[in-house]
Amino acid sequence: MLVIRNLNVAIGEKKILKDFSLTINAGEVHAIMGPNGTGKSTLASVLAGKAEYEVESGEVFFEGVNLLELTPDARALAGVFLAFQYPVEIPGVTTTNFMKAAVNAKRKHDGLEPLDAKSFLQLMNEKRQIVELDKSYLSRSINEGFSGGEKKRNEIFQMAMLNPKLAILDETDSGLDIDALRIVANGVNSLRTKENSFLVITHYQRLLNYIVPDFVHIMYDGKIVKTGDKSLALQMEEKGYDWVKEELAAN
Amino acid sequence: MSATMINEDFRTRAKAFLQTNGMPTSRDEEWRFTNLRKYFTDAVAPNSTSVELPAYYHNCEGNKIVLVNGVLDAERSQFDNTIEVTNTHPLLGSGIQEENYFTALNAANYTDALCISVKGENQPIHIFHIITKAEFVFPRILLSAKRSSSVVVNEFYTTSSTANVSAVIEVFLEENANVNWHAIQHDNGALNVVNHVEAQVARDARFQYVSLSQNSRFIRNTIQARLNGENAYASLNGFYQTDGESLVDNHVLIDHKVANCESHQLFKGLLDGEGTGVFNGKIMVHQDAQKTNAYQSSKAVLLSETATIHTKPQLEIFADDVKCSHGAAIGQMNKNEIFYFMARGIDEKKAAAILNYAYVVELYERVSDEKLKAYLIEKLKKESDIDF
Numbered sequence: 001m002l003v004i005r006n007l008n009v010a011i012g013e014k015k016i017l018k019d020f021s022l023t024i025n026a027g028e029v030h031a032i033m034g035p036n037g038t039g040k041s042t043l044a045s046v047l048a049g050k051a052e053y054e055v056e057s058g059e060v061f062f063e064g065v066n067l068l069e070l071t072p073d074a075r076a077l078a079g080v081f082l083a084f085q086y087p088v089e090i091p092g093v094t095t096t097n098f099m100k101a102a103v104n105a106k107r108k109h110d111g112l113e114p115l116d117a118k119s120f121l122q123l124m125n126e127k128r129q130i131v132e133l134d135k136s137y138l139s140r141s142i143n144e145g146f147s148g149g150e151k152k153r154n155e156i157f158q159m160a161m162l163n164p165k166l167a168i169l170d171e172t173d174s175g176l177d178i179d180a181l182r183i184v185a186n187g188v189n190s191l192r193t194k195e196n197s198f199l200v201i202t203h204y205q206r207l208l209n210y211i212v213p214d215f216v217h218i219m220y221d222g223k224i225v226k227t228g229d230k231s232l233a234l235q236m237e238e239k240g241y242d243w244v245k246e247e248l249a250a251n
Numbered sequence: 252m253s254a255t256m257i258n259e260d261f262r263t264r265a266k267a268f269l270q271t272n273g274m275p276t277s278r279d280e281e282w283r284f285t286n287l288r289k290y291f292t293d294a295v296a297p298n299s300t301s302v303e304l305p306a307y308y309h310n311c312e313g314n315k316i317v318l319v320n321g322v323l324d325a326e327r328s329q330f331d332n333t334i335e336v337t338n339t340h341p342l343l344g345s346g347i348q349e350e351n352y353f354t355a356l357n358a359a360n361y362t363d364a365l366c367i368s369v370k371g372e373n374q375p376i377h378i379f380h381i382i383t384k385a386e387f388v389f390p391r392i393l394l395s396a397k398r399s400s401s402v403v404v405n406e407f408y409t410t411s412s413t414a415n416v417s418a419v420i421e422v423f424l425e426e427n428a429n430v431n432w433h434a435i436q437h438d439n440g441a442l443n444v445v446n447h448v449e450a451q452v453a454r455d456a457r458f459q460y461v462s463l464s465q466n467s468r469f470i471r472n473t474i475q476a477r478l479n480g481e482n483a484y485a486s487l488n489g490f491y492q493t494d495g496e497s498l499v500d501n502h503v504l505i506d507h508k509v510a511n512c513e514s515h516q517l518f519k520g521l522l523d524g525e526g527t528g529v530f531n532g533k534i535m536v537h538q539d540a541q542k543t544n545a546y547q548s549s550k551a552v553l554l555s556e557t558a559t560i561h562t563k564p565q566l567e568i569f570a571d572d573v574k575c576s577h578g579a580a581i582g583q584m585n586k587n588e589i590f591y592f593m594a595r596g597i598d599e600k601k602a603a604a605i606l607n608y609a610y611v612v613e614l615y616e617r618v619s620d621e622k623l624k625a626y627l628i629e630k631l632k633k634e635s636d637i638d639f
Contacts, residue, residue: 048594051586076596088591092609097639101605102595104638109596114638158595 001026001197002166007058009039009046016042018222020058024166027194031208032201033233034219035241040201041085043219044170047199048082049075062166076102077109079165083155083172090142095154098142099124099161106162127160131187149180156187163191168199173207185210205237218244261344265358268350275352284529284561285500290443290469291415302381302411307626311405313374319381321390321418322363333373334402340366340393346421346449348477348506353445357419361391368395375403375620382414382442390418394430396456401429403620408438408467416444424456426480431619434462435627436470440497443469454480461617462489463627464499475504478512478540486515490614493526493558500529507540507570514544519614520551521607522558532577533565540570547577552610554584601636608635 002024009017016039024030034040046053047060049072060067067075090098103123104114115123124138131153143151152172159167169188173181188198188211200211208216208230216233218226220241225248226232236243274291275282304327308315314330316323323338330336343364347354367376382388396402408416424430436444444467450458464470476485491499505514520528534545551560564577584603592602608631615631618624632638 050590071599072590072593073596073598076594082594084591084594088585088587090588090591090606090609092613093605097605098592098595100639101592101597101601105596105598105601162595 001063002199003059003061005059007046007060008056009042010054010056011042011052015056016053016222017046020223022217022224024197024199026165026197028215029192029198029200029211029213030215030217031211031213031233032199032217032219032224033203033205033236036203038219039222040203040219041170044082044085044168044199044201047075047080047168048072073105076162076164077106081159081162081164081167083152083159083167083169085170085172085174087143087151087155089144089146091144093142094139095142095157096124096138099138099158102158103161123161128157130160130190131156132183133157148175149177149183152176152180152184153187156184160187160191163196165195166197166199167191168201170201171203172200173202173204181207182210205233208233220244220248262358265350265355268355269352269359272352272355281351281502281531284527285471285498290498302383302409304379304381305407305409307407307623308377308379310626311375311377311622314376315379316365316376317379317381318365318390320384320388321361321380323365324381330376331374333369333371334376335368337366337368338363340364340368340395342395342423343391343393343421346393346423346451347419347447348449348475351447351473353417354419354447356387357389357391357417357447360387361389361419364391364393366393366395368397369400369402370397371400373400373402375405375623378404378406380406380408380416380418382408382410382416385413385415387415387417390416392418392420394420394422396422396424396428396430398425399427400425403431404433405620405623406432406434408436408442408444410438410442413441414443416442416446418444418446420446420448422448422450422458424450424452424458426453427455428453429457431459432461433618433620433623434460434464434472435623436462436464436467438467440466440468440495442467445471445473447473449475450477450485452476452478452480452483452485455482456480457484459486459617459619460488461614462491462501463614464489464491464501466492467499468497470498471500471502473502473504475506476514477506477508478514479508481509481511483509483512484514485512486617488515488517488614488617490519490521490611491528492521492523492611493528494524496525498527498529501531503530503532505534505545507534507536507543507545509537509539510541510543512540512543514546516547516549517614517617518549519610520560521554521611522551522560523554525555525557525559527558528560530561530579531563531565533567534575534577536566536568536570536573536575538569541572543570543573543575545573545575549577549579551581552583553581604635605637608632608637611635
């Protein structure tokens with residue numbers, strides 16, 4: 001589904017991703033762990049199409065299509081979803097209206113008629129329950145005055161509404177209390193299918209108790225340095241990131 | 252309409268003022284950012300004499316008053332006998348505290364004033380300005396809201412081609428009166444208007460003003476509320492949009508003369524092309540005006556490299572126990588917000604349209620006439636390509 005080969009990315013003079021490679025197949029859940037400043041969020045932003053990053057070399061194919069040539073909205077329509085680490089607040093636009101525009105843009109792309117008001121309401125009601133989001137949040141301005149946990153639940157709600165093929169969760173767990181973490185994880189788990197894939201970027205192992213990954217990658221200094229199964233995450237948590245640094249230095 | 256003699260005293264004084272005062276230049280502090288000559292010295296194009304009334308004339312209910320070049324068109328006006336309409340009034344001219352070039356120009360030149368007195372609760376009053384000639388026209392309006400009365404006034408401008416307007420509006424609110432005034436300054440791009448609005452607000456009275464200034468060539472709104480009695484309230488609001496070489500200048504003054512009053516100002520601009528916006532918001536709190544609450548907020552978004560905004564908040568506070576705040580923000584379209592939309596599959600153009608709409612609609616929502624509000628928001632949605 002997603003093939004990243006030797007990706008090199010910089011911001012200005014600073015190189016962030018260095019020969020980064022990763023392949024994700026349909027139905028797989030991959031977790032990327034690593035210390036701060038190692039390029040995890042850059043990877044998420046580059047995949048979603050954020051403008052300020054410069055791709056110097058390498059390639060990214062999503063279902064055979066060169067993702068790097070697509071605008072961010074075209075990537076979303078193709079089925080890539082980014083759950084933001086810091087979702088923006090947008091005064092004056094309700095989550096309902098935002099989702100109406102997004103769902104109908106997707107339907108138009110898929111050659112479908114816009115959803116009628118009743119079906120749209122039904123869809124929203126069904127999906128908001130996945131993340132236990134109260135109805136009142138949907139008629140409020142996007143994320144305005146929301147707590148950290150509410151913002152992240154809103155991201156997962158949007159993911160559920162758009163049903164992407166590949167969902168990238170950029171530190172969705174950071175700063176969440178255990179209840180919010182459980183709700184977010186349950187939301188993600190309920191959307192797991194044989195067709196959908198997830199790239200879960202996290203700083204902490206804790207999330208992976210709830211979202212069980214097929215693969216765990218350790219990222220350091222712009223590339224993946226170690227890959228294993230879920231036990232690798234536990235090992236990481238126990239020994240700390242210094243363990244990886246030392247091991248790398250020894251080699 | 253009962254014909255009464257025009258108050259010649261105040262007209263004579265205005266003529267005397269004009270003998271010694273010419274059209275202001277940018278050396279005049281009140282006109283620093285606004286070059287009048289650029290807009291008012293153009294060769295005058297011949298103007299069509301037939302101007303259609305705007306669609307809303309046929310949609311609205313209540314009192315309809317049509318002013319053709321500032322003069323009442325009795326045939327197309329309809330009002331019930333609960334409001335009193337005359338062509339002069341004993342208070343005419345007395346609502347202007349400080350004469351300026353344009354108030355004097357109006358006073359010296361207007362032909363008939365539109366004077367309206369209201370009592371009790373009233374149906375909305377819709378005033379339609381129809382401009383059919385290129386020479387300056389001088390609408391002169393006076394509203395006298397009697398004790399505990401309430402009324403909504405909606406004002407619309409329509410022209411076919413170049414129009415030059417110098418309007419003066421005096422509003423007198425007696426004790427506990429409630430006036431909501433909406434100036435819908437939407438046009439076809441040919442309107443030049445200098446609009447002076449001054450409200451005298453008595454004890455317990457509430458004056459709310461909303462101007463929506465779009466698609467015009469030149470607009471100068473001087474909006475002043477003088478809070479003369481305790482517990483008076485004023486809320487002055489405006490949205491302005493400029494494009495091409497158009498200019499909108501809002502000069503706002505709230506004059507807190509006595510204690511325990513409250514005032515609000517919210518002005519928002521959207522500036523594109525080589526358009527210019529000016530916001531000058533003044534809050535004056537006199538020494539006796541203790542326990543004043545006064546708030547001002549000004550926001551402007553620049554959509555092009557060549558658009559300009561001049562913002563000048565002015566607080567002059569002579570009392571020591573007051574709450575006053577002001578904020579002025581100037582920004583550009585927020586790239587992170589656009590990206591958030593695009594990351595959900597919404598294209599850039601649509602994202603910008605939705606974000607602009609959200610920014611603008613806040614002022615539309617301050618229109619207190621529900622029917623007019625729904626009509627304007629529907630129109631805005633259509634123009635902004637919004638389908639929710």
